[in-house]
Amino acid sequence: MKLxxxxxxxxxxxxxxxxGLAAGRLTKMTGVETxxxxxxxNFMRGREINHDFExxxxxxxxxxxxxxxxxxxxxVVFDRKSALRIVEMLIxxxxxxxxxxxxxxxATEVGQVMNSGFIDxxxxxxETVIDVSTPTFIExxxxxxxxxxxxxxxxxxxxxxxxxxxxxxxxxxxGFSHYLFPERDSMAALLEQIRSSxxxxxxxxxxxxxxxxxxxxxVARTATTLTGIETHVEIRQLNFVSLEAIPAAVADExxxxxxxxxxxxxxxxxxxxxxxxxxxxxxxxxxxMDVDEEGDGFGEMGESAIKELGNIMASGFLDGWANVLDxxxxxxxxxxxxxxxxxxxxxxxxxxxxxQEFAFVFDTQVVADGREFDCEIYAIPxxxxxxxxxxxxxxxxxxxxxxxxxxxxxx
Amino acid sequence: xKTYGTEPGKPEPVQVGISELVVSExxxxxxxxxxxxxxxxxxxxxxxxxxxxAHVMLPDGDAAxxxxxxxxxxxxxxxxxxxxxxxxxxASYTDVEAKIAGGSDMFEFESFGDGVGQRNVDAATxxxxxxxxxxxxxxxxxxxxxxxxxxxxxGKLIVRTANGEHGVTEL
Numbered sequence: 001m002k003l004x005x006x007x008x009x010x011x012x013x014x015x016x017x018x019x020g021l022a023a024g025r026l027t028k029m030t031g032v033e034t035x036x037x038x039x040x041x042n043f044m045r046g047r048e049i050n051h052d053f054e055x056x057x058x059x060x061x062x063x064x065x066x067x068x069x070x071x072x073x074x075x076v077v078f079d080r081k082s083a084l085r086i087v088e089m090l091i092x093x094x095x096x097x098x099x100x101x102x103x104x105x106x107a108t109e110v111g112q113v114m115n116s117g118f119i120d121x122x123x124x125x126x127e128t129v130i131d132v133s134t135p136t137f138i139e140x141x142x143x144x145x146x147x148x149x150x151x152x153x154x155x156x157x158x159x160x161x162x163x164x165x166x167x168x169x170x171x172x173x174x175g176f177s178h179y180l181f182p183e184r185d186s187m188a189a190l191l192e193q194i195r196s197s198x199x200x201x202x203x204x205x206x207x208x209x210x211x212x213x214x215x216x217x218x219v220a221r222t223a224t225t226l227t228g229i230e231t232h233v234e235i236r237q238l239n240f241v242s243l244e245a246i247p248a249a250v251a252d253e254x255x256x257x258x259x260x261x262x263x264x265x266x267x268x269x270x271x272x273x274x275x276x277x278x279x280x281x282x283x284x285x286x287x288x289m290d291v292d293e294e295g296d297g298f299g300e301m302g303e304s305a306i307k308e309l310g311n312i313m314a315s316g317f318l319d320g321w322a323n324v325l326d327x328x329x330x331x332x333x334x335x336x337x338x339x340x341x342x343x344x345x346x347x348x349x350x351x352x353x354x355x356q357e358f359a360f361v362f363d364t365q366v367v368a369d370g371r372e373f374d375c376e377i378y379a380i381p382x383x384x385x386x387x388x389x390x391x392x393x394x395x396x397x398x399x400x401x402x403x404x405x406x407x408x409x410x411x
Numbered sequence: 412x413k414t415y416g417t418e419p420g421k422p423e424p425v426q427v428g429i430s431e432l433v434v435s436e437x438x439x440x441x442x443x444x445x446x447x448x449x450x451x452x453x454x455x456x457x458x459x460x461x462x463x464x465a466h467v468m469l470p471d472g473d474a475a476x477x478x479x480x481x482x483x484x485x486x487x488x489x490x491x492x493x494x495x496x497x498x499x500x501x502a503s504y505t506d507v508e509a510k511i512a513g514g515s516d517m518f519e520f521e522s523f524g525d526g527v528g529q530r531n532v533d534a535a536t537x538x539x540x541x542x543x544x545x546x547x548x549x550x551x552x553x554x555x556x557x558x559x560x561x562x563x564x565x566g567k568l569i570v571r572t573a574n575g576e577h578g579v580t581e582l
Binding site for chain 1: 428429430444445446447448449468469477484515516517518519520521522523527528531555556557558573
């Protein structure tokens with residue numbers, strides 16, 4: 001299977017179109033105003049999908065199998081509470097707490113309407129007919145009952161192509177997610193049809209992502225070594241999104257972090273963002289004396305500690321890429337940031353926006369057990385360089401090459 | 412992601428996301444959150460109270476292929492689209508005034524050249540001048556992010572920054 005950016009862009013638009021149609025139909029059905037949240041085209045491993053899905057909340061889903069113009073599965077997933085509230089609206093009854101035959105069929109109907117909204121969006125853009133099976137109603141807290149038995153569902157280590165959208169009802173707690181798992185062969189055929197360039201081998205993207213996974217592990221190890229705070233990689237995914245969607249995904253608050261530009265094959269930008277509480281925790285852990293927290297809140301010592309940490313994490317992240325690609329990737333000195341999250345990201349998307357409309361974003365979250373340490377890492381390569389890097393990539397090298405960065409003494 | 416509060420009685424500001432533009436009138440407030448190098452362009456006609464806000468990402472739409480689909484993405488095309496929609500809604504072209512905010516340059520990366528924020532400010536200023544729309548006030552540049560709230564009826568543009576140093580400015 002070969003990907004290309006134009007084809008992925010078309011898919012992204014389809015997914016957004018579908019989300020709009022689904023939201024409109026939910027409004028028509030329930031009279032509640034709805035809005036579409038972030039739409040993402042993810043490349044995720046089976047284990048990450050399961051992990052991301054399992055937030056402990058009970059969920060309800062409505063699943064259909066697709067065939068014809070596109071083979072795969074489409075699943076609408078509600079939090080159980082959201083589903084019950086929607087059912088109450090539909091059958092005009094309050095206090096529905098269990099799914100009996102009637103509420104189950106009402107929920108299934110809503111899910112079915114949503115699913116067909118998404119699918120119609122795709123069919124419109126592809127100018128084809130997609131057949132939808134009878135819906136199945138699913139309840140559960142883990143990913144297993146929802147995706148587990150899907151033929152061709154990704155194994156723990158397999159990189160799946162997945163479309164995710166989120167829709168919510170304005171002024172209520174009701175929200176739901178939509179997952180579309182296309183079957184690989186069907187996707188490959190579509191890509192072949194839409195593709196307008198030579199494209200990128202899917203296996204190479206898979207390989208590159210495995211490299212990024214090792215880079216992320218390296219970052220967590222570095223953070224643990226330098227701060228003494230036990231950290232691990234919580235979520236990791238590769239997203240293909242429109243540039244405008246990137247700032248919208250960053251937390252709506254003042255963040256602390258470091259930014260780098262990197263140059264080589266590939267070149268691009270790398271951001272490490274902490275919430276303020278985590279940043280204070282890190283400064284406390286790295287600087288043995290009391291920090292003068294005047295002015296910007298971190299003082300010179302605090303700022304330099306965070307830059308130092310960022311610098312070493314950046315090398316850990318990028319050295320892995322460079323080693324496997326057998327090139328050098330240089331990164332700039334760290335730039336300290338303490339500002340609104342979106343404002344920190346927009347200069348980067350503006351710079352990339354001169355030449356590209358979409359971006360691959362390597363999105364990683366590193367957290368600590370039982371302590372405040374939330375670090376969002378965004379690596380956004382320049383599209384042209386990434387394509388070149390991927391074409392140069394020898395997939396066999398990935399398993400053989402050590403990705404560990406060399407530590408220099410930290411003063 | 413956009414969210415709306417549920418405080419009863421008080422209309423929530425309309426969010427204007429990156430590359431979007433919204434035209435409105437009266438006491439409605441239009442809000443753009445977290446501008447870094449992006450630029451907020453607020454146009455209004457003081458007599459009719461009709462105005463609009465654009466959250467501009469790039470300077471030059473005339474050179475881009477998709478500016479007809481996404482006029483709000485580029486400074487030049489966003490300003491023209493705002494003006495056109497305002498006039499369609501009853502604003503008088505010759506009375507329209509402008510206020511701009513944003514266009515910071517927070518990073519000194521080599522690849523950024525003279526600064527991506529400054530390019531947006533320059534492009535918007537040039538386009539407004541070409542169209543004869545006076546820039547009444549501005550809060551641009553620097554190394555910090557901004558959140559803006561614009562009320563077309565009063566022409567008031569409130570600029571908030573995250574750090575105490577710059578605080579809240581009313582344009």
